[in-house]
Amino acid sequence: MSKIKIKSLFSILTAKLILFLSKRIFKGGSSFPGKVALKFDSNILSVVAKNYKVILVTGTNGKTTTTSMIYNIIKKSGNRVITNSTGANMLPGITATFIDNYKIFGKKKPAYAVIEVDEANLKFITKYISPEIITITNLFRDQLDRYGEVYTTLAKIMEGLENVSGAKLVLNGDESLLGDLNTNNDLCYYGFNVSPDESKLVDINADAKFCKKCKHPYNYELITFSHLGSYICPNCQYQRPQLKYAVNAITEMTPYYSKVIINETEIIINQPGVYNIYNGLCAFSICKEIGIEDNIIFESLRNQASHFGRQEALSIEGKEVKIILVKNPAGYNQAIDTVSLDERAVSVAFLLNDNYADGRDISWIWDVNFEKMTSLEIQQVLIGGIRNYDMAIRLKIAGFNTEAFKISEDFDSLLGNIKNCPSDFVYILATYTAMIDFRKYLHGKGYIKKLW
Amino acid sequence: MELNICHLYPDLLNVYGDVGNILILKYRAEQRGIAVNVLNCSIGHTFEKEKYDIVFFGGGQDYEQSIVSPDLINNKKHLLQEYVENNGVLLAICGGYQLLGKYYTTPENEKLEGLNILDIYTEGGSNRFIGNTIIHNEEFNETYVGFENHSGRTYIGDLTPLGKTILGYGNNGEDGTEGCIYKNTFCSYFHGSLLSKNPDLADRIILRALEKKFGVTELTPLDDSYEIKAREHILALAKS
Numbered sequence: 296m297s298k299i300k301i302k303s304l305f306s307i308l309t310a311k312l313i314l315f316l317s318k319r320i321f322k323g324g325s326s327f328p329g330k331v332a333l334k335f336d337s338n339i340l341s342v343v344a345k346n347y348k349v350i351l352v353t354g355t356n357g358k359t360t361t362t363s364m365i366y367n368i369i370k371k372s373g374n375r376v377i378t379n380s381t382g383a384n385m386l387p388g389i390t391a392t393f394i395d396n397y398k399i400f401g402k403k404k405p406a407y408a409v410i411e412v413d414e415a416n417l418k419f420i421t422k423y424i425s426p427e428i429i430t431i432t433n434l435f436r437d438q439l440d441r442y443g444e445v446y447t448t449l450a451k452i453m454e455g456l457e458n459v460s461g462a463k464l465v466l467n468g469d470e471s472l473l474g475d476l477n478t479n480n481d482l483c484y485y486g487f488n489v490s491p492d493e494s495k496l497v498d499i500n501a502d503a504k505f506c507k508k509c510k511h512p513y514n515y516e517l518i519t520f521s522h523l524g525s526y527i528c529p530n531c532q533y534q535r536p537q538l539k540y541a542v543n544a545i546t547e548m549t550p551y552y553s554k555v556i557i558n559e560t561e562i563i564i565n566q567p568g569v570y571n572i573y574n575g576l577c578a579f580s581i582c583k584e585i586g587i588e589d590n591i592i593f594e595s596l597r598n599q600a601s602h603f604g605r606q607e608a609l610s611i612e613g614k615e616v617k618i619i620l621v622k623n624p625a626g627y628n629q630a631i632d633t634v635s636l637d638e639r640a641v642s643v644a645f646l647l648n649d650n651y652a653d654g655r656d657i658s659w660i661w662d663v664n665f666e667k668m669t670s671l672e673i674q675q676v677l678i679g680g681i682r683n684y685d686m687a688i689r690l691k692i693a694g695f696n697t698e699a700f701k702i703s704e705d706f707d708s709l710l711g712n713i714k715n716c717p718s719d720f721v722y723i724l725a726t727y728t729a730m731i732d733f734r735k736y737l738h739g740k741g742y743i744k745k746l747w
Numbered sequence: 748m749e750l751n752i753c754h755l756y757p758d759l760l761n762v763y764g765d766v767g768n769i770l771i772l773k774y775r776a777e778q779r780g781i782a783v784n785v786l787n788c789s790i791g792h793t794f795e796k797e798k799y800d801i802v803f804f805g806g807g808q809d810y811e812q813s814i815v816s817p818d819l820i821n822n823k824k825h826l827l828q829e830y831v832e833n834n835g836v837l838l839a840i841c842g843g844y845q846l847l848g849k850y851y852t853t854p855e856n857e858k859l860e861g862l863n864i865l866d867i868y869t870e871g872g873s874n875r876f877i878g879n880t881i882i883h884n885e886e887f888n889e890t891y892v893g894f895e896n897h898s899g900r901t902y903i904g905d906l907t908p909l910g911k912t913i914l915g916y917g918n919n920g921e922d923g924t925e926g927c928i929y930k931n932t933f934c935s936y937f938h939g940s941l942l943s944k945n946p947d948l949a950d951r952i953i954l955r956a957l958e959k960k961f962g963v964t965e966l967t968p969l970d971d972s973y974e975i976k977a978r979e980h981i982l983a984l985a986k987s
Contacts, residue, residue: 436808439763439896444808499758499787500766502808510814512758655878656894658938661767684977688943691973692767692774 299399303342306335310394329387332394340386340423343393347377347408349424350581353417353452354432354467356626357574358384360566361432362411364578368595372587375406384411386419407585414448417455421462428584429456429480430465430577434472435521435625436502436662438654445472445502456480465581467573468538469523471513472503475533485540485580490517490524491548491569497522500624500662508533520569520632521625540580542572550637560589563597568633570626575599611721611742612714618723620730622653624662627724631668634722642716643668644677644709646729647686653726657682665693675716679703680729706736748963749782750956753799755843756789759815760807763896765840767940768949769803775949778969781957790814794823796830800956806842809853819846820860828864836956837932840941844926844934845869845899854898865929867906869899872920879981880937882910882917882925891945892981893937895925901936903927909935914985931955944978946971 310332317328332339352362362378369376379392389410412420417429431452434445449472456464460479467473468484476482495515497504501522505512511530518524527534540557547554552565553572557579564575575596582592601607609616619634621627634643649657676699678686683702691697701716703709713721725733737743754769773783788794807815819827831837831847845851848861851869861868875898883890891910900919908918909926917925918936926935933952935941942949950966957963 436762444762444810446808446810500761504758505811505814656763656896656938658764658767658894658940661764661770661940661943662761682977682980684973684980685943687973688977689767692770692943 299342300336302336303339304399306332306339307343307394307397307399309335310339310391311397314391314395326383326385326387326391328394329383329389329391332390333387338423340390340393340420343390343397344408344424346403347393347406348585349408349410349426350585351410351412351417351420351424351426351429351462352432352577353412353414353429353455355414355435355437355448355623356629357432357570357577358411360571361430361574361577362409364574364596364599365581366409367599368578368582368587368592369407369409369585371595372582372591375404376409377406378409379411384413385416389416389420415451417452418457419455421455421457421459425459426462428465428581429459429462430581431467431470431473432573432577433467433470433523433625434503435623436659437623438659439656453478463584465577465584467523467577468536469519469525469573470503471522471526471535472507474536475508483539483580483584484536485576486535486538487517487519487524487542487572487576488538489542489545490519491545494518494524497524498664502625506531506533519573520629523573540576540583542576545572548636550633560593562593565597565599566601567636568629570629609737609742611710611737614713614716614719614721616713616721616723618725618730618734620727621724622727624659627660627663628667630724631664634724635667635671637720637722639720640672640674640718641720641722642675642677642713642718643673644679644713644721644723644725645686645690646678646680646709646723646725646733647682648680648726648729648732649682650728652728657685660686660689663689665690665695669694673699674718675712676700677703677709677712677716677721679706679709680726706733709733710736710740748780748957748961749784750776750800750953750960751784751786751798753786753788753794753802755794755802755804756807756811756815757787758789759811760805760842761811762806762808763841763938764940765803765805765938768805768838768840768942771940771942771949772801772803772953775946775969776953779967781953788823790818791822794826794830796826796833796835799830800836800960801952802827802830802835802837804837804839804843804846806840806844812842812846816846816859819862824862824864827862831864831930831932834931834959836952836959838941838952839932839934841897841936841938844936845901847932847934848901851899865903865906865927865932865934867901867903867927869901870919872898872900874898876916876920876936878915879984880915880917880925881913881981881985882908882915883913884910887947887951889945889947890978890982891937891941891948892978893935893939893941893944895936896938897936909933931959944974944981946974
């Protein structure tokens with residue numbers, strides 16, 4: 296047994312016991328064991344994370360998928376690697392992840408830890424861990440009652456970077472808020488040299504369109520979506536930094552995958568939509584930085600499976616059903632673009648909840664461009680969730696034909712509507728707790744095998 | 748018939764989904780066969796007070812609001828003031844509402860000049876007022892619901908409130924008022940969007956504009972069954 300304080304050991308053992316029990320009894324992840332461990336030893340994270348090369352993934356959108364992509368690539372490369380399960384991205388959950396993997400006896404072999412971190416929690420993690428790499432995916436307006444504004448989020452992330460000048464930052468170069476960060480860290484940027492739709496005009500309702508240095512509106516050489524792209528301020532010349540990793544061509548975009556050229560390497564990202572190209576590009580960049588070879592990255596991203604409400608595909612009575620998690624306007628708009636790639640006759644379910652994890656304020660649905668969907672051939676519009684009627688109003692005002700609406704008050708009727716809808720393909724766009732609850736319900740009905 | 752809706756700084760004051768108010772006004776007018784033009788008025792644009800029938804003034808993030816302030820005070824203040832005094836119809840939400848007043852202080856105690864169009868002022872508060880809200884307007888005998896999220900405490904002096912709070916904090920958490928009305932100017936902290944669950948208020952705003960421009964005093968009713976159900980969901984929160 297290596298040198299370890301009695302207090303830490305007690306903390307680890309207690310947490311391990313609770314972890315064991317909670318896995319057996321509750322059959323799911325929980326941050327509770329981490330909370331208990333931190334009570335006994337507030338310093339416990341630095342003890343249990345000591346032998347890991349840590350990669351932290353934060354930012355508004357894409358954290359879970361990017362984390363999973365990096366994890367899979369490292370695993371495929373033959374290195375030992377651990378990761379935190381979704382929903383456990385704050386200090387207690389992350390602590391529990393490390394404790395769960397902690398071996399009290401025996402030699403601790405070097406391993407990677409790929410950890411998704413909530414933006415506001417980064418500073419609590421970097422207090423105890425010195426990561427190899429930190430990545431910031433993007434910054435969009437999120438649930439404003441929980442996170443505040445994008446500049447507030449950025450300030451919180453910057454606080455988290457203060458203690459870790461040794462970490463390399465791998466950043467989204469297309470995110471204008473992340474240029475010229477004023478840190479001593481090594482950094483490298485990734486981004487797009489081509490746009491999926493030749494777009495150069497930023498949407499009037501997007502965030503961060505005004506120079507973060509001199510407040511003039513940016514010009515864009517290209518925009519991928521929302522405010523992401525190659526920007527330059529015509530007044531002070533602040534512009535996108537040099538990209539080390541760039542998407543130089545988009546060869547194919549389907550409802551199932553995208554094929555792109557990153558630098559000179561062809562990559563197939565087995566998840567649809569521009570936002571998943573960003574996730575794949577971020578994973579590619581990080582794995583190149585830690586020295587993994589192209590062919591391993593290629594093989595892993597090509598087989599990247601979706602999970603847990605991120606483009607998860609199910610079969611319900613012969614219908615192909617896809618669940619897409621939607622949390623904020625930028626993510627929702629991307630989900631809409633992804634559904635738009637599908638040329639088949641589809642039905643779409645819109646599930647809106649207002650629990651704490653969804654954001655209590657549902658006003659943000661008015662910032663989503665549902666108007667864009669009215670040109671699609673949607674056979675039936677299924678509406679559900681706690682705030683189903685707010686969703687119905689939003690879609691009515693967007694110009695949807697209300698005669699195609701089927702509004703559900705509960706999951707039984709929603710499931711019935713899915714089974715009875717005229718199309719063979721159904722997309723479910725659901726907020727966080729709507730997704731969690733409906734998955735649990737479907738699990739109970741036998742339509743989902745693995746709940747977590 | 749045709750209405751021109753002016754959206755003030757749509758590229759800068761555009762958070763909390765308040766743009767929904769414009770979409771709703773447009774929808775409800777068009778359902779009555781009234782054509783609607785939405786005219787954007789941002790940095791460097793002239794505020795054409797004669798042209799607009801309804802003006803929408805939303806709130807922004809602090810950074811964006813700091814970009815708006817000088818343009819507003821240097822280029823639009825007097826035109827906007829004349830518009831309001833001349834009974835122009837205006838809907839202001841959250842940050843827009845605060846800017847119409849004499850001043851507002853930030854939570855860091857920085858005093859920022861307002862437009863001084865309304866005799867109101869806003870003080871910064873340490874905690875935010877966040878949550879679902881219900882108010883009642885006695886004069887119209889109407890109940891409105893929404894979601895508030897603000898740290899500013901607004902004091903409306905002698906002005907009529909938009910409603911008395913039944914659930915939530917309202918203007919300042921002290922005097923039981925929410926929002927204010929001055930002539931044809933309606934102010935509120937409500938997001939949601941405000942008009943999404945308050946079709947009676949949406950129609951009141953449309954009607955004020957139509958009355959002023961065309962002398963119209965009545966609107967054909969619309970099917971508001973979704974709006975009523977959504978409002979009932981919030982009303983039920985006060986009972987639970």
